[in-house]
């Protein structure tokens with residue numbers, strides 16, 4: 001057992017040695033950080049400003065950015081107000097100089113050098129002062145193989161230069177995500193294989209010098225792969241090396257089982273490992289990301305729980321000595337004292353345990369720890385200021401969160417045992433519908449289940465898909481649907497609906513069905529049915545539609561969300577509006593508009609079909625479903641989920657061609673609404689047919705059509721983030737999303753850098769069959785799409801200059817694969833920049849100014865989605881106002897709209913401005929009716 005009194009005594013001893021130097025007390029940076037810790041507005045502005053600063057190339061812009069960020073926040077008094085006032089009044093040249101200098105000084109405080117030679121100088125100083133260290137190279141996000149090579153080379157050369165240090169004093173810290181261009185949590189084996197060759201070189205170099213190599217545990221998404229990686233290294237690569245290290249984060253809800261798992265494994269295999277115990281540095285990010293995805297929050301939400309878990313883990317690690325050599329990473333005196341007391345109590349020799357602290361953080365505590373003769377290692381980042389800024393911003397965030405906390409504790413002398421129930425985080429909330437969220441494919445059981453389901457389906461026979469009319473299944477002439485990844489595999493044998501089937505279906509159809517509550521219940525039950533078959537439906541989408549696992553799962557997720565969301569909306573709409581006045585009743589109510597034709601595309605084979613169908617149904621209309629030919633099996637499985645919950649006479653399933661089935665439906669006078677999602681040309685054909693219709697009730701059309709979506713990249717953009725977002729938006733599902741990015745309009749000042757990064761990142765994409773968990777680019781839908789796209793690529797190459805021209809691997813199975821193409825210097829009027837190509841082809845053009853970029857972006861027939869990467873508030877505001885798109889995304893990718901959160905749809909030739917998954921959507925399938933009744937009789941108004 002730990003002796004509590006000893007821990008407190010140890011803490012008091014460290015605290016009594018803490019002395020702030022005069023420099024630290026007066027330093028304006030310290031003061032700004034301190035002020036920021038108590039002023040959220042100032043902190044937000046400061047962090048954002050520091051983040052954008054390296055991208056600003058003139059003093060004028062620096063002053064402008066500073067003013068824009070700080071003006072957005074309410075900073076009325078104290079230090080923050082003085083700074084704001086000073087910057088406002090100083091001339092731009094001096095503002096730029098002072099701010100750059102200030103941020104540089106801050107960077108130097110947290111980073112030990114900007115290159116290896118400045119780093120080595122600092123390491124010598126540290127070493128002379130008796131500090132051990134672990135070096136961490138910070139830099140750009142690694143998005144290309146070249147960047148990963150650079151990262152690995154940097155370490156191998158550095159290791160050689162660490163010769164002059166004692167092996168116990170020098171160590172390195174590595175981020176596994178920086179060792180490959182595509183760190184894919186759904187594909188652990190392939191990711192480890194990509195990391196491995198680079199890592200091996202580093203390990204061999206380190207082994208020669210007997211250096212400790214720590215593997216940083218980054219986020220929840222990288223955790224499992226990092227743990228597997230270390231086991232592989234210890235088992236295969238360096239079985240006898242005792243100087244590898246990992247990190248356990250005590251804020252992670254699975255930290256205890258991770259620690260137990262690794263300790264048992266070490267014991268069973270008789271291996272040794274350094275384990276750095278930390279609290280964790282991505283708390284805000286982990287929480288927000290999990291919340292957005294509706295995943296369980298992977299970190300403890302109250303600080304007390306993290307702190308007390310830290311002590312529990314410290315105990316575990318100390319007890320696991322000599323298999324584990326513990327390092328206690330923290331700046332909290334109580335936590336450090338706990339680790340120290342435990343290690344000393346267990347008589348672990350000083351060279352086998354230590355305390356670790358971040359270079360530059362809490363320097364007075366670092367000196368105090370040293371004075372107490374506690375073995376101390378500093379975690380020392382180095383790297384260029386510009387790419388290191390991301391790191392620096394996070395450090396600042398932690399620093400401003402912790403600094404006052406540290407000081408208070410020291411002042412109060414409160415080193416009591418942490419209370420696990422204390423320090424609850426403020427609850428995260430969001431208005432409106434809560435998405436069911438995507439699957440978490442970083443979890444091994446999820447990966448295994450998905451892969452088993454796929455294999456099972458491939459073994460099973462092909463699905464027979466009938467026509468369905470009034471609950472009766474009918475066989476017709478069959479056509480086949482194929483697996484686009486393996487063209488010889490037939491997925492469905494589909495009956496083509498005949499003219500007489502359509503007539504039969506239309507003949508006996510009622511005009512409406514069910515009470516509104518019954519309908520909402522029914523559609524919710526359909527959502528449940530889809531939920532129950534989620535793995536199965538995802539696997540089928542991968543098979544028939546060629547989506548990789550995450551894309552297929554997102555399709556199913558969206559379908560389920562549509563069911564729940566529309567049921568929720570229908571309940572909201574159902575209550576009639578009352579505007580009664582004395583003597584007069586005034587009611588406003590919604591009724592179904594009448595039978596609806598649902599004509600769906602193949603690219604979101606489940607989600608869009610489900611959305612349009614359930615919206616029409618929940619509003620009370622019978623539906624005539626005409627699925628896309630290529631994905632009729634998926635559509636049929638949806639209908640199977642639907643059938644038990646709605647009467648037979650209101651669901652008809654009519655597979656077949658657009659001309660023979662779709663067009664006949666549109667022309668028929670029984671159809672009152674056509675809900676169509678598809679191409680511009682077919683959408684306009686439908687408009688034309690409807691305009692000519694000889695009918696009593698005027699047919700309504702809900703038309704969602706194509707896009708030619710652009711992302712604008714401004715000079716202040718975070719180029720790493722822009723690269724990742726563009727790659728995701730342009731090549732996710734092979735660019736076959738209506739929301740996909742097919743145009744980049746980049747400011748001339750950052751065009752070269754962006755193009756270089758895009759090339760590297762595109763090169764790292766793996767072209768594989770869609771069922772391979774490592775698939776980034778799968779097949780396009782069919783051979784005619786492939787041929788059309790190859791022609792479009794030829795044209796694009798002739799219109800501009802090639803940035804990246806990928807090729808399909810030779811050994812890939814027989815499927816419809818098209819490699820990505822990126823072309824630059826395109827005229828905004830070129831075919832490539834004007835026409836929807838619907839495949840992995842990305843065109844780039846440059847702009848002189850943000851105004852010109854917006855003009856180019858708007859100069860197309862479409863207005864569906866658009867994006868902007870910029871960190872200047874004035875630019876963001878301008879683009880918000882002037883970019884003509886239905887869905888605008890800022891500083892993120894432009895695909896993946898979430899039901900309820902980002903209602904989706906465009907205008908111009910992209911559609912009629914309707915918004916699927918939005919609060920107005922159901923009303924397109926409803927008829928509002930106003931009823932006014934005069935209740936006055938003989939002057940008596942009907943009420944007193």
Ligand code: NAD
Nearest residue numbers: 600601602627628658662663678679682704705706707738
């Ligand atoms: P498509 O227009 O070829 O087909 C869509 C549906 O219309 C299919 O079911 C098809 O059989 C049917 N159809 C074809 N001709 C018809 C006719 N004459 N009369 C009635 N129906 C007919 O589109 P697609 O290739 O399946 O899908 C890709 C297109 O859809 C792209 O242009 C994409 O941008 C667009 N899309 C738009 C959105 C959006 O929300 N705006 C969403 C997804 C897809």
